[in-house]
Amino acid sequence: MTPSEGARAGTGRELEMLDSLLALGGLVLLRDSVEWEGRSLLKALVKKSALCGEQVHILGCEVSEEEFREGFDSDINNRLVYHDFFRDPLNWSKTEEAFPGGPLGALRAMCKRTDPVPVTIALDSPSWLLLRLPCTTLCQALHAVSHQDSCPGDSSSVGKVTVLGLLHEELHGPGPVGALSSLAQTEVTLGGTMGQALAHILCRRPRQRPTDQTQWFSILPDFSLDLQEGPSVESQPYSDPHIPPVDPTTHLTFNLHLSKKEREARDSLILPFQFSSEKQQALLRPRPGQATSHIFYEPDAYDDLDQEDPDDDLDI
């Protein structure tokens, strides 16, 4: 999907990008950094899922509930089920509505659901969890949640689960980031140049080659997506105008191309070391005798015609 001049065909293309991110299900990992933040893209995806009628659960750990809900209109806000782990992460106030076991317990509880309704879980963020839990526990929990529906035997009794996670790349070493990427079905890495945000989208479908796309985009204040062309490329690829390309097949002293007649003549040529039937006949034919071969020799002035062996006078 390359950004083309028809990027003003706005809503159609916008839906394509968000749809492609949400279509596969499973774990969608958004990797952001300090310069290119990903929470607005996360909120855009949450809004899209809510508008599609899915059940949306938010596990908020990094920002407060008010800050997360800011910018959504009331219709969407009513559809979001928010689990707040920011205000009281260690559950000191012992209220009943908090999940026992923290965000991990909430994730594990969602493994056990049995509704046919598709569910989107927005995890904000796995970075917060990685700093407090062992990486293996988080990977196992995420895998269990995002793969509930992958049994071919069951008839879709459990709806599709999509887990959106916002990972801050710069907080972790290559190990945890690599481990989470290998679990993700879709991975979006945010970058950009000169004020324009760019998303590298890598989709791993099971047992197929991963597909790679890049998309320039920007997020509007109401969390809808605006797809764009990239910034104009000012530098031309470096080409050297002084040296014209040289054709090596001109001015040759030998013939590179054969005409049809020459090709036939070449094919019918018998090579010297091939044992063909003609050669066999030539060898088997009886020799006509010595008379056919003559050696003509003209002695030179310096030639020695003495037939004796010069080594005979050696006294051995």
Add this chain to the structure above:
Amino acid sequence: MAAAATCGSVAASTGSAVATASKNNVTSFQRRGRRASGTNDSGPRLVSITGTRPSVRNGQLLVSTGLPALDQLLGGGLAVGTVLLIEEDKYNIYSPLLFKYFLAEGIVNGHTLLVASAKEDPANILQELPAPLLDDKCKKEFDEDVYNHKTPESNIKMKIAWRYQLLPKMEQIGPVSSSRFGHYYDASKRMPQELIEASNWHGFFLPEKISSTLKVEPCSLTPGYTKLLQFIQNIIYEEGFDGSNPQKKQRNILRIGIQNLGSPLWGDDICCAENGGNSHSLTKFLYVLRGLLRTSLSACIITMPTHLIQNKAIIARVTTLSDIVVGLESFIGSERETNPLYKDYHGLIHIRQIPRLNNLICDESDVKDLAFKLKRKLFTIERLHLPPDLSDTVSRSSKMDLAESAKRLGPGCGMMAGGKKHLDF
């Protein structure tokens, strides 16, 4: 194990031959008859298990890996009692294929399977095995595959170098003789359900076997690994693969397949941290596993995501603890994808280690540059041919690219292409 049995029977027969010669005084070569055996069984002395054959070098019992091309590269096959470790490619597309070929070969030969995974349910893995190609359809399938691949120039028979036409190609395309050791599989079709149900298999799916609240003591095996080892040990003991159940007449091979060992889903953190608390867990597991395998009639295939392991010393230890190590490197996403040198292939295959079992030398093949390609139905492994060196008039930059890429290949080909300077002779 099997080699010792051969020696024993040979010694017994020569003893009896000498005894009869001294009686008759005619000749010392006597036909070994039934009375020479001393027992009353009329069957052959050596019990032969289906799907195995002795190695031509030292009589070691071998099983096929499911890919006859890979069998050739490993010196005939995988020895019984050893571990084949496959280093996964980056996006884990081709290593599951090799895993499934191994299991499919087990089903076709009637071996018992043990499939362990933390990612997928073993029942689902078995549903996706490739279908075996039977004799009568084989030739037709291969002919059409080979024909699509042929270029027009290869139709010209060689006139001057005609002796080279007699050399065998890298891969024996086509079905081998009817005493089947390696089978061919069609990757685009699934194995028929009745074959899977008729086979004897055991599955180990980690999320079912382990509760998540188990506490891990430091310096011990991860609980996932402990459970897996206990499971394997139970199966080997109960089904008599280590000879502990003497009532069992019919001996069989146990094929163990462990998928994604070392990934965080097994509870092991070597992929997440460089110096984690359990960094010896994987190496201990492999050590104990090798002990279990050496004392039973089993063969094991393990796929491991070594590209995720942070501590390179662990990779070296894991390589030493395994017997055969094969690495897959796919070109997806790397700059090699656009390199014209590699345009026909999907990746490189590196044979990193071959064991020396009861031997002073190992059976390594002399071809070190191998590439694989997943065609629609077949997974083929071929020798990678370097293109001929180009003339001076071609621009220097493309020659440098080829030199860089050729540098990564083994020393077996083209020393001229090594290094940055391009020397022409």
